[in-house]
Amino acid sequence: MRAIVTNKYGSPDVLEIMEVDKPIPLKNQVLVKIHATSLNFGNLVLLKGEPLLARVAFGLLKPKYSIPGGDIAGQVEAVGQDVKQFQPGDEVFGDLSGCGWGGLAEYVSVPETALASKPSNLTFEEAAAVPMAGVTALQGLRDKGRIKPGQKVLINGASGGVGTFAVQIAKSFGAEVTGVCSQRNAEITRAIGADYVVVYTEEDFTQNTKRYDLIFGVNGSHSISAYKRVLSHNGTFIHVGGSGSQLLQSLIQGPFLTMNGKQNIGTLLQRPNQNDLYIMKDLIETGKVTPVIDRCYKLSEVQAAFHYFGEGHSQGKVVITV
Structure with missing residues (x-):
């Protein structure tokens, strides 16, 4: 599969698109085919390794997580034998920041608790803008x-x-x-x-x-x-x-x-929470909240997306279509 990979801290120019092994879900994991992801401040921290205190969690000398990306929206392709909440074909969205990141890729395997059912009235791009x-x-x-x-x-x-x-x-x-x-x-x-x-x-x-x-x-x-x-x-x-x-x-x-x-x-230190994802789903489906998207980029344009997001002037979210 294609994925955005970085093995050192730095500017968006250190990000590379590479072919890596497609993950295989463990018994408690869900394999998601990712349709879209979005950028957040945490992505910049993981990319740059700044502030330096963050390296305690993300890796002292180089990133602990080589594939960045926290927010995702996509479709379940396979589930482990212990998964109860989802099945292949389900449309989901979620926050991967608590389980290894990895959203800037075509597939990811994550615990089912990192995901929720995608709001029915949103596109994948819109849903990817929501979680974090x-x-x-x-x-x-x-x-x-x-x-x-x-x-x-x-x-x-x-x-x-x-x-x-x-x-x-x-x-x-x-x-x-x-x-x-x-x-x-x-x-x-x-x-x-x-x-x-x-x-x-x-x-x-x-x-x-x-x-x-x-x-x-x-x-x-x-x-x-x-x-x-x-x-x-x-x-x-x-x-x-x-x-x-x-x-x-x-x-x-x-x-x-x-x-x-x-x-x-x-x-505030935001923490991933499945129940809160479902609360956001309800707010969106009842028309009380609508994601605001500034720009969408392709996976191959990830460096440009990070450069634009890092300027700090985006109107709403910056989304990457996978």
Whole structure:
């Protein structure tokens, strides 16, 4: 089978398309013929080996996982004897980040718990855009943010892969949503349901008088103290992405900044979860969430796809058709 392979850390130019052995499913595994995959921040970490701390999990000197790719959508080709949930012919989508990656290939063998039935109203390309970004937004808003109906929620980085899901999921919970994005992405942010849009080149939301019950920081470089200033009395800030200094501030300064009050500052580490994939499936099939795709690339164009994604300006997800 064809697969994208890398044996060293570096730029997208280290990625090569090669012929490798087609996997054989173990007794508890599902063999999936992959139709599409999508790129996430984790793919860049696995590619570059940065930040260096990530190499503890991904390999100190070279990548532990030679075939990258976390999100997949495809069709079950074979199942091991102990598999109960799927059978050949089933259409599935899933997150491979917890079981060895390998999505940038024509086939992959994974535990059945890494997969869920594909939303019936999506193409394979659309379904491949969902798992990691959609579940990140869901876990951040629901579990870390404890979002409630009627709350004022701000999504900083509303037009990116995670942000476009976060806007729609927050609306599905009954929140009033403000999306922060560039002028280029203002229209799409309104179209997916944001009640208010702040164009960051025209306005600094941390300097206005509005207060938010929940701030979901997907992007940006504001200090934690600036976020804290626009939180409501009982507000919560969740760091999902953004500058490295912001991550350190949320981990180190956050507990001290909030220890004497009712505000909360936290950081999200998304974890693959089959039940959450099925929740995303339900949100999509009931029309509450729709994946936003910026560009689609062929497997042979994977270097160009990574270069574009790495620029950090994509409107929604970058998808690769396998």
